[in-house]
Amino acid sequence: MDPAVDYAIAQTRQMLVGLNVVAMTGAGVSTDSGIPDYRGQGRVVKHPLTFDQFLASSENQARYWARSYVGWNRIASAEPNDSHLALAKAEQTGQIQQLITQNVDGLHQKAGSKNVIELHGRLDRVVCLDCTESISRQAMDGLIQATNPSMNRSADIEFTPDGDAEIEVPKDFRVPTCQNCNGRYKPDVVFFGEQIPQLRVTEAKTAVERAEAVLVAGSSLTVNSGLRLVKQAKELGQKIVIINLGETRADNIADVKLNASAADVLRALFL
Incomplete structure (x- = not known):
């Protein structure tokens, strides 16, 4: 792995120790499971x-x-990859308290995650x-x-x-x-252009309010539902870490941005 990425991983690990962390995931965490994303690099x-x-x-x-x-x-x-497995283990060891996903594939639960808010529902x-x-x-x-x-x-x-x-x-x-x-x-x-059920929105906002840090993985935050939650965290003075190949709409407010594979970084952080 690139030395700069290794340094950012070490910085992230130190930053998140002892904090109440909410993880937010997008399609980029499922690409290694053979599920393509909408806007990934290339x-x-x-x-x-x-x-x-x-x-x-x-x-x-x-x-x-x-x-x-x-x-x-x-x-x-599709089967869970190291991104899903790392986040499930992080929940089990108390390093992550809540997971909010924009994905609809159910792979986080398949990997063993329990505290999952499925922002956009699920296909099954x-x-x-x-x-x-x-x-x-x-x-x-x-x-x-x-x-x-x-x-x-x-x-x-x-x-x-x-x-x-x-x-x-x-x-x-x-x-x-x-x-x-x-x-x-x-x-x-939730289709593009459809409203997320209000109860689910409130649940996600409440999870962010209780957090001390937000870890975004595999999302460009192009969809406003995810971006709003990250901006909410920033307004509350929380730490923000973004792991994504390519730019995101919240790069300018992140404390740490890792331009790297979500699976590689999450594996290094939690597995």
């Missing part, structure tokens, strides 16, 4: 379906579910927009397969962190309707 920026677009037409809903049906297996079969749950009944993603896949038996799940198709696979949607693709009210199903995640 990647073409992806523009996923927005909430308004999803609601606007049955065609857009068909596009989402057909592409997600193909891409979901890749996320469901599906909710009806009309009656709010919830089903598992596995159950939704069964419904999609039953109504679209010719759909092919190729392992070679490019996909995004929300499981959106780059495929041409068949014109005859049928979206299953809610088994309870015949309404519209939506993944239990």
Whole structure:
């Protein structure tokens, strides 16, 4: 590892000793698990379906579910990498008190983390927009397969962190309707342009208020929900450490910025 990064890791380790630390993670912590990010270094920026677009037409809903049906297996079969394992161990040893993630892949819990606030929800749950009944993603896949038996799940198709696979949607693709009210199903995640549930926002803000330091890993903080929490921490006089390959929107207020792989740094800090 670069000597400058080694020095910054040692500085971070010393800075965080004995503090109440909240960790905040983005898509960059899951890339080593085979899940791509939206804006990582060297990647073409992806523009996923927005909430308004999803609601606007049955065609857009068909596009989402057909592409997600193909891409979901890749996320469901992903395993935690050293980033997730390091943060889980840090929680177990009392070095991190709370984890807030912008990811929807469930890999932090798979690694053993318990105190997790999933800011943007998670992909393995599906909710009806009309009656709010919830089903598992596995159950939704069964419904999609039953109504679209010719759909092919190729392992070679490019996909995004929300499981959106780059495929041409068949014109005859049928979206299953809610088994309870015949309404519209939506993944239990916060789409771009959708509001995060207020209770979840309050929970995250309260966690930051109680903290003494915030450790950001694998996020460019492009999405305002994460950036607001870091700015809140700064206003409260807390220490801020950012680990990310490439620039973030909070680099100018960080006490330490490590331009390095989240897995490499978190492994060195906690494993």
